[in-house]
Amino acid sequence: MFKTAPTVILPNVEDRPVVGSYSTAEQADKAVGFLAGNGFPVERAGIVGHDLRLVETVLGRASVLRSAGAGAATGLWFGVLAGLLLPLFTGGSPVALMLGGMAYGALFGAAFGLVSYWTTRGRGFLSRRDIVADRYDVVADAAVADDARNLLVKHSWRNPG
Known part of the structure; x- marks a missing residue:
């Protein structure tokens, strides 16, 4: 007989009052960390972002060498994982x-990096x-x-601003 995983019921955001409001996600994270460090049951809190927007930061110009290098680095990590697992199943x-x-x-x-570069010819940048929000509210259960x-x-007294 299979056991089913327990259903997790998330609280309705509207039922949780705002206990703090911050302009950056890092400030909201620090506030929740402060709550956790002072014995508050943080499983009864949450962070809600408002007015979300997508921000794309251009990192640089795409090139054949850069695409091949990035692909090789990613493939290298996959190779490390495969190299760690293969000895478990083979005698090598x-x-x-x-x-x-x-x-x-x-x-x-x-090779995959180069194929990716050539298939996205129209996009010459990386x-x-x-996703960022204009405001981050820390909320908690009403109780x-x-x-x-x-x-x-x-x-706030310890960390102004």
């Missing part, structure tokens, strides 16, 4: 299998995408919201 030398996995991983990764709010007042 762990060092030889590791080096072989790294070499093949880097080779195939570089970028990173992030413990006053405790959280009082602790965060102390946090």
